Amino acid sequence: MESHNLIKKRNFILLLIFWLLYFVHIVLYHFIAADPHLIVFISGGILLLIVTAMYYFRFHPTIIMYSFFICYYAYIAYMTSIEPAVINYLFLFLGIIVSFIYYSYIAIVISTLMSIVIVLYFYVSNTLFTSVTFVKLDIVYFILFTLITMIILLYCAHFSKKLIAITTIKMNKTEDELYSAQEYLQSFFTYNRDAIAVFSLDGKVIKVNDAFEQIYGWKAEEIVGKAIPFIPAGSKGGAESRLERVKKGEKLVAFETQDKRKDGKIIDVEITVSPIFNRDKQFVALFGISRDLTEEKETEKFLRQTDKLSLAGEMAAGIAHEIRNPLTSLNGFIQLIHEDSSRYHSYTTIMLSELNRINSIVGEFLLLAKPHDTVMKKQAFSTILNDVILLYESECILKNVVVKTQVEAPHTYICCDANQIKQVLINLLKNALEAMPSGGEIHLNVTQHTKDLTIFIKDTGVGIPSHLLTHIQKPFFTTKPSGTGLGLVVIKNILYQHKGTFEIKSTVGKGTSVTLTIPLWKEGTCQ
Template sequence: MKRKIRSSKTVSLKIALIYIVISLIWIFLTDGLLDKFGLMNNVWINIGKGSLFVIANAFLLYRLILKNFKGIEDSEHQLHTLIDAMPDFVNFKDKHGRWIKANKFALELFDIKGVPFKGKKDSELANYTDFYREALLYCEESDKEVWIENKMIRCEEIIPQPDGEEKIFDTIKVPLFHSNGERKGLVVIGRDITDRKKVEKRLAENEQLYRSLFENNADAVCTLDLYGYVQSMNEAAERLIGFDKDEVIGKAFRDFVVKEDLNKVLSHFKQAIQAESLTTELRIIHKEGHYVTLSVKDVPIIINNKLEGIFVIARDITDLKKNEEVIRKSDKLSVVGELASAVAHEIRNPLTSLKGFLQLFQAESSENKRYFEIMLSEIDRINFIVSEFMVLSKPQAVSYQEKNINLLLMDVITLLKTIAIVKSIDISTEFETDLPHIKCEENQIKQVFINLLKNAIEAVPHGGKIDVKVKLLEDQILVSFCDNGCGIPKKLIKKLGEPFYTTKEKGTGLGLMVSYKIVEEHQGNIEIMSEENKGTVVEVTLPVGGEFNL
């Protein structure tokens, strides 16, 4: 538009200059000729000269103006062609809201193609179309807001379609004013953003779907950047690790991994950033300090064929691993039980014969008595091992009775006290009084306490100390054996109770296994805590009273 105004001014200036130059030339030339021939005072000649000048100038001006108007018409034609070719709604209105110009898109949009729209308001055009009537009336009301605001406004307008769909337009309305502030007209331009809005809606829905899946997932989920730093995490991950997300986001994932598993985690992370999906098991450190065993799957985050990060999906398998360990031990017990059932009786029969003949030879011979004693002792040891095997075979027919646990422990301590005295070991007791009775098989529970106390005596050095305590914990009784012996390495504690596993030079590994089995059959539990060079604590919990499924 500015270019057109500048062009019009240039043409006008050219016309004025040409007019001045031609006028001056005509005056000087004609006046000079008339003066030379003495015709200067002839009235009719002067009248003819002036008339000819007017006609010539009129013709020249006509040609110049015609050429200028043709240029303007060409420019307007180009402008109309451009506007009609635009994929946007374009409409020019006068100060009263009457349509002046509109492109094909606008006419087709409101189904008023072929309608004489010039000079008509939106409300008048609404009479030409039933379907778009409300839309046109709304446009007129919307125009009023522009004049009230007295400035350009931008808004989204929804135009319903005959097929039931809707078209959404990003509409700009620009008011035009004369130099004195009076209204001049209104320019309305609207771009169809229906497809863009649909895409934005789908993106928003996908974002909500992803967020819902992420936040409400039963598994712990977090995202890492390519350097292994936590970018986000869901509530399940917060519960799993014990930390709030604000305490974790921005920190390295490796900071929460157990040291022994760190190399494995780093190796898997390197593979994951090569766009490989991997699954592994690792242990993390809970906020409260204990370890949590996880099954972890690393999933690459790929956006536009570019790796942007890693999804870490984790599930707590701590209890599962414990159950697997219980099953593994139970399987071993089952194997040992089958072995015991198959060979125990076969071993005992020849042992009885051997022991009988040895005793007969011992009675008849006064020589080599020491050898006889050693052989009889070893036969008794074999017999003892077979007896422990028998406990692991088929369930024994036992009679559960209510017993005072303090009395059972005192019997065991009295039995083993002489062994402790030999090593100058002090056995102290701390029993709560008035404890409820436990329902148990007396000899089996005594066997458990003998095994545990005997282990403590063997582990404690000369002059050591053993504390035996009994106290009530709600509906259970806790018996603890605490010694200041050499302790047990942590990596070995989990193996205790397995068949034939022992830390003693002459042990069989059956005593503790039998103890585990007996306590389990009494619906109790044995827990061992130990620290090297400081000592060991063994806790036995047994239910008060109760019924047993025998």
């Protein structure tokens, strides 16, 4: 297919050349010849029209190539027969030279043989040569010169074909490398999870990838050709300073800053900016890669909180062992005094109450340390939930609290330690009840998603002030007179062990809502 395309291109070039030579021949012959033969021009034009029609109707390129030579030699032979002259048979060599343009051995040999045959024909018919003395010598020289020309052209064609083959291989290899590099860069640009953007020197967007649209919120068609205000007002000075450094050829790698999204939200990003140069080493554009650090920052925050939980767990183990034993002894002796002597009842009652409170704190500490012994099993969440609701049923009636339950996934299984999940629900229901001393409602909704189970608990209690929401999840922070400040810490620690999440929202006077997510059970994840 490739060789046919090359022949087709050469056929087109020869058509143009022969039509040009044909018109030049008409003009020259008209002014030089005393008695021009119009039949010569008509026959030449007809032959050219035949080959042109074959090319137009898309005959096979090789057929057109051989038709060129046949028509050419027919035209030269006819012209020579009408006007025998040395100048005409010299044009026979032109056919041999023209055949070289195809680098075809067969075309060169055929052109040579046709030239020799035509000369021999005119020699035999005695129409070309008028000098008897040199007729034989002219024929010998012509044939010898024709053969030498053929040999030289065959060698040149062979050398040229090898050179073309080597050049073609190198070009194909270079094209493949360029294509691979282009595809690699395009894939890197398109499928990179980091935001990539190209900016002009005046700050206008030239091109952005899909990740840029997702991270910053602007669509490509909205911002290409425009300057987007993604730099916060307080960071413009630093941005201009960095731009000047990049213009000097410096590459800024992985520096942290803040950018502004389309919706106005400020996000933490890690940016790499580098200059783009043209062939003349002139700075023409900026190339920027931006990585959203929001998840990393949240992960760091979560890890810091986890460290606190770990520390609380270690403290729990130590404190529990140090306090539990003497606490039991003190509780026993005070109980004896309380029973034997009514004189100190007021004191012993307070002491027993405080000892119970200490015991409660120690119990909370033990829960912090307990996840090390977590046993994960396949559990039906509806069973766990029903057990907890049954446990608080009587207390809810006493406190005039109605629990409204809506379970959209009654037959859902989770991989968990049932006792610990019960502890989470117990703590949350306990908090809800304490927030409604005059009664109210607790809405408990359970929904199943693709990968997890969502538990939504909302009360109609007094609510929590916004300035306290950031503190209530810290260890030992409590708003209750008899609270330990460890309830929510225990909940978060348990959910962390179960790879779940915890979110709390509250409005003063309207109540508090808590959203939990727990991964669904999968085959092979636990017993």
